Amino acid sequence: MTPVKLLIVDDLRENLIALEALIRQEDRIIHQARSGDEALALLLEHDFALAILDVQMPEMSGLELAAMMRGTEKTRRIPIIFVSAGAKELNYAFKGYETGAVDFLYKPLDPHAVRSKVSVFVEIHRQRQQLQEAQAELQRAIEMRDDFVSMVSHELRTPLNTLYLQTQLRRRVASGATLTPTQLNAMVERDEAQIRNMVRLIDDMLDVSRLRKGTLAIQPAAADLALLTRRVVEAYADQAASVGCPMELTAPASLPGIWDEFRIEQVVANLLTNAIRYGGGKPVQVKVEASGQEALVSVRDQGIGIAPQDQGRIFEQFERAVGKQVAPGLGLGLYITRQIVEAHGGRIELSSSPGEGSTFTVRLPRRSPAA
Known part of the structure; x- marks a missing residue:
C-alpha cells in the first residue's frame, strides 16, 4: 500500500x-x-x-x-x-x-477525536486515488479500443483495396482483354497473399479474445521442433528473399518433444515475420538446438534493433513501434507468442540494442505441461 x-x-x-x-x-x-x-x-x-x-x-x-x-x-x-x-x-x-x-x-x-478525524481524511484520500486510477485505466481502455478499431480498419483496407483492383482487372478480362498465363498466376498469387493477410489478422484477434477469456487451447502431443521449424522457414523463404532477407537455418535432423505443434508453428512464424519486417534487408539466422531438458529456437535479425526501454513494452497488446519505425499489423504477434510459450511452461528472451539487430530465443521444456 x-x-x-x-x-x-x-x-x-x-x-x-x-x-x-x-x-x-x-x-x-x-x-x-x-x-x-x-x-x-x-x-x-x-x-x-x-x-x-x-x-x-x-x-x-x-x-x-x-x-x-x-x-x-x-x-x-x-x-x-x-x-x-x-x-x-x-x-x-x-x-x-x-x-x-x-x-x-x-x-x-482529544486524542481519540484527532485519530478518528485524520483516519477519515486518509481513507477519503485513498478512495479518491483509487477513483483516479480507475478513471485513468478506463480512459486508457477507451483509447486502446479506438486505436484497435483504427488499426483493424487500416490493416484490412490495404488487402481489400488490392482485391478490389484485381476484381476490376478481371472485369476487363471478362470484357475481352487478354492476359498471359504468367500474368494470371501473378494475379492469383497476389489474391492469395492478401487473403492470407486478412485471415492472419482475424486469427490474431480471435486468439487475443481467447486469451482474455482463458480459453486458448493448448493440446500437447509428440512433435518435432526441428521439423516444424524447417517447415515454417521454407514457407517464408520466398517472402524473406523478396525483401532481401534470406534465411539461414541451423538445426539438428530431429528434436522431439511434447508440444502443441500448431501453436509452436505459430510462435516461429510470428518471430520470422518480425525478423523479415525489421531485418533491414539482411540475412536472418534461425537456430534450433537442445539444451538439457529444454529445446531452444532462436531467430536473429540484423535490423534496427530495440531500445532497452521498449523491450518489455513490445510484448504487450497493440504495441508496434520500435524506435521511430511503426510497422504494419495490429501489434499482437509478440503478445500472442509470449502467451503460447508460457502456456507450454517455457519463456521467451530478447537480446537487442539499437542498430545491432535483435535475437528472440524461445525456451521450451521438452515435455510440455498438460493443457
Whole structure:
C-alpha cells in the first residue's frame, strides 16, 4: 500500500512532536513545518492527503496559510484542519471555515477525536486515488479500443483495396482483354497473399479474445521442433528473399518433444515475420538446438534493433513501434507468442540494442505441461 502523506504545521516543536505521536501509523508519512513559508515549500513539493495547521503562528498565521493554499491550484483541494489554543469566543472557527477548513480543533486535543478525524481524511484520500486510477485505466481502455478499431480498419483496407483492383482487372478480362498465363498466376498469387493477410489478422484477434477469456487451447502431443521449424522457414523463404532477407537455418535432423505443434508453428512464424519486417534487408539466422531438458529456437535479425526501454513494452497488446519505425499489423504477434510459450511452461528472451539487430530465443521444456 502506498503511504499517505500528512502535513502538520506549528511554530512550537513540542506541539509537532505530540501531534505526530497521535497520528503516526506505518502507512503514513508525516511532514513537519514550523512556519508558513516552510509549509508552502512542502506543499508545492508533495501531494498531501491532509494539512493540520496551528492558527496562531508568528509571521504567517494558519488562517493566512490556508488562504494562500486555496489560491493555488496544486493545494486548493487539500483538506485543512485547524488547531487552536485560543478561547472559542475569539471566533477563530468561523474565520477558519471561511478559508475552507473542513474541521476545527481546540487544545488540549482529544486524542481519540484527532485519530478518528485524520483516519477519515486518509481513507477519503485513498478512495479518491483509487477513483483516479480507475478513471485513468478506463480512459486508457477507451483509447486502446479506438486505436484497435483504427488499426483493424487500416490493416484490412490495404488487402481489400488490392482485391478490389484485381476484381476490376478481371472485369476487363471478362470484357475481352487478354492476359498471359504468367500474368494470371501473378494475379492469383497476389489474391492469395492478401487473403492470407486478412485471415492472419482475424486469427490474431480471435486468439487475443481467447486469451482474455482463458480459453486458448493448448493440446500437447509428440512433435518435432526441428521439423516444424524447417517447415515454417521454407514457407517464408520466398517472402524473406523478396525483401532481401534470406534465411539461414541451423538445426539438428530431429528434436522431439511434447508440444502443441500448431501453436509452436505459430510462435516461429510470428518471430520470422518480425525478423523479415525489421531485418533491414539482411540475412536472418534461425537456430534450433537442445539444451538439457529444454529445446531452444532462436531467430536473429540484423535490423534496427530495440531500445532497452521498449523491450518489455513490445510484448504487450497493440504495441508496434520500435524506435521511430511503426510497422504494419495490429501489434499482437509478440503478445500472442509470449502467451503460447508460457502456456507450454517455457519463456521467451530478447537480446537487442539499437542498430545491432535483435535475437528472440524461445525456451521450451521438452515435455510440455498438460493443457
